Amino acid sequence: MIDSTAAGKRISLSNGIFWLGIFFLYAPMLVLIVYSFNESRLVTVWSGWSVKWYAELFNDQQLMSAVLRSLEIAFYSASAAVVLGLLASIVIVRFHRFRGRTLFSGMITAPLVMPDVIIGLSMLLLFVAMAQFVGWPAERGLLTVWIAHTTFCLAYSTVVISSRLREMDQSLEEAALDLGATPVRAFLKVTLPIISPAVLSAWLLSFTLSLDDVVIASFVTGPGATTLPIEVFSSVRLGVTPKINALATIIIALVSLAAFGSWYFTKKLEQSRQMH
Amino acid sequence: MLPGGKRWIIGGPYLWLLIFFLLPFIFVLKISFAEAELAIPPYSSMFDWTEEALNIKVSFANYIWLTGDELYVVAYWNSIKMAFFSTLFCLLLGYPMAYAIAKAPPHLQTTWLLLVLLPSWTSFLIRVYAWMGLLKNNGIINGVLMWAGITDEPIQMLNTNFAVYVGIVYSYLPFMVLPLYANLVKHDATLIEAAYDLGARKWGSFFKITLPLSKNGIIAGSMLVFIPVVGEYVIPELLGGTESIMIGKVLWQEFFNNRDWPVASALATIMIGILIIPIALFHRYQNKESQS
């Protein structure tokens, strides 16, 4: 409500920086996309449009199997992280007194900022020690990557779900209890549907985080369980290659499509809400 | 919730985090006191049954080694310095951006915020990789600079600290903008009107009202950038050069190239020691923000 004449200049300054920042965020990706269609192997020399790098990308068996493996890990990690995150959110938001609450909330927030190398190293040492003493997990691979990803995605999904759960009007659940629903039924029939958008975005966030991780997976993975980021990282270390540009373009396109879809969906939802 | 049900709800995630998040640190600490051996796993064990007695072997050699060698001290110092400045750059760029979103018309705010967050949903690795192509000697930025006649020969940008800063700010900017926006959007606009009414100009009211009130957001955003950047590995590895030795990279090399797990563990232990206060600070302000 601040009148434009009183604060006009500052608003336009911050708006200017905002669009500058957006340019900074998007320009590199646009360049990447354009050059993925470059004929030349030399990434910076333009020699005409071509889709041959896409063809080469899809013919790379090793890379393609890494894609499938990563999708599989991401799916299971996201699902486990959301289930545990839902429980953790209930604990954080609803249970204010129990022994070890401080430790619990500390373990929820710490993974958000903990450097990847520390999480990766510590998890690996745990798996090694467990294999030594309990004999499980016998070897490192998909299972250990899944456990590691679930653990750090759990923190993110808890933050997303708990913030929505905190906002929710608790009397809705109490009304369900008053009308005779058991606590579990009240949660499943009333609370869960209300917070379901947050649960969905927590799942998507966990999915992309798992799909994105290279450092932790490098530590805890074993032979035959190379994920996509590990493949990409080892090829990128050697320099810029057009094949990775093509891969990047596909990833950017998929994420943009998904983001645009959810943006469009929420816009529609808002509009239909305003009409009623 | 029923008391019995409550125990199960707490128990699930609690147990998971105890085993897979807290317990590993105890192993890191333990192995940091071991010695490297050519074995599987490649470290000496702490507890040993010899002559029917329990021998506990604790070696401080790794720590003495780390503090004695200048390379490691420089790496720690470098990491903290680079994390500090990249946090500052993120703040200088991210604050006006968050401010612009918070002051935008309500129906635009979600879209603008999404614009900032969208890149972080695409692969982190690929975003860092994009800068490799831009910053190379025969890359696009040098091409444009030479075409415009600003420089005759390519400027070395890739494999310098400059590239690392660009990469960090680029990758971590959304983490700065999000908590700042969440804080700024809650501000009561009448406070600014009151400041105007009492004679403050636009910059005066910004520095005296808006900035102090966004303190929690600034701390949360800064910690969200600073802490992970101290241990960052991928960005200095791909964009940095020999001058950009950061502790994450050193740890990686000790672990994967030298297979010296105890030294890597000691490096990690010291890093946690450095970061424990920032993490506690972050935890506190995170809680404060979510409760307000």
Add this chain to the structure above:
Amino acid sequence: MAIAAGARKNQKVNEAEHETLLSIRNITKYYDEALAVDNVSLDIRKGEIFALLGASGSGKSTLLRMLAGFEQPTQGHILLDGVDITRLPPYQRTINMMFQSYALFPHMTVEQNLAFGLKQDKLPKDEIRERVERMLKLVHMEKYARRKPHQLSGGQRQRVALARSLAKQPKLLLLDEPMGALDKKLRTEMQLEVVDILENVGVTCVMVTHDQEEAMTMADRIAIMDEGYIQQVGSPVDVYESPTSRMVAEFIGSVNIFEGTIRDDEEDHMTLNCPDLDALIYIGHGVSSGIDERSMLFALRPEKTVMTVEKPDQEFNWSEGKVHDIAYLGGHTVYYVELPSGKIIQCFLANTVRRAERPTWEDSVYIHWAVDSGVVLRS
């Protein structure tokens, strides 16, 4: 009590010889296509407390925000002490405002809040300290100087907000719903205290409120706003006893409105024929209406409507009825009396005797009133 206070204040204003401080000239404000303020002109006198009274959406807040400088009028001018301030930004106006939410800076102590405006003027430190102390004393908050706003009660916050807006010794003080954030009991207490403080300082004050009781208790003059337009300006007695329109009569207090046609219109009296009433309405003055205006409204306040069991001994101004509903409110009782036509009117009975015998539901009663009790309205 409100009426008495208004009368007292009226005298005070008369003594100030009606010197105009703020002059609002033909102010019109559009938001996009919507008209918020419609050609408002007002003169605020030096030293008076002036209330803008209206329902939400009546344009009163928009008008106040234009005085403060947060909004720009689409048309018209605002003159303060003869100087045109219409285009001046808020920080250059010698006008200060107390916000409805108080807008106390949460990260500053009471002292720092009070000193904020003075620091903007770059006053010497000693003077700032001295003035802050004086302000704290004025609102009886000396003990709370080091507290933060969240450590204060609602009433204390209001005092700090008031002191902060007075600290710069503004020519004009604006109060936006000054009691809006307080609960009912505290409200009455603070209304009188705030008026005391304002009179003590002698500042001219424009307040905005939707609460008629608040406006009548605090203000010397009231402007009633509706749909961006000023319906009537006058003292609390004027607007209550002599409303000029049906809107004003109905907005302030309760009222019974009768529609009638003119039977007789002489210089010293007139009579109206109202189908709802058994007798004619007799009014002690004429309106000298044109021939085309035969239809008139008659407004009668419930406390001036007398209810009896016996038939009144008068020719005009009465009707039969029966008790439809009773609302006992302690100090007085509201009787809802149904007239033979089905129209329901209100009638206040002061409870001067404990547990007195009173008509009850469905009882047959008569209502009547004295000649000068009501007002004739044209619209």
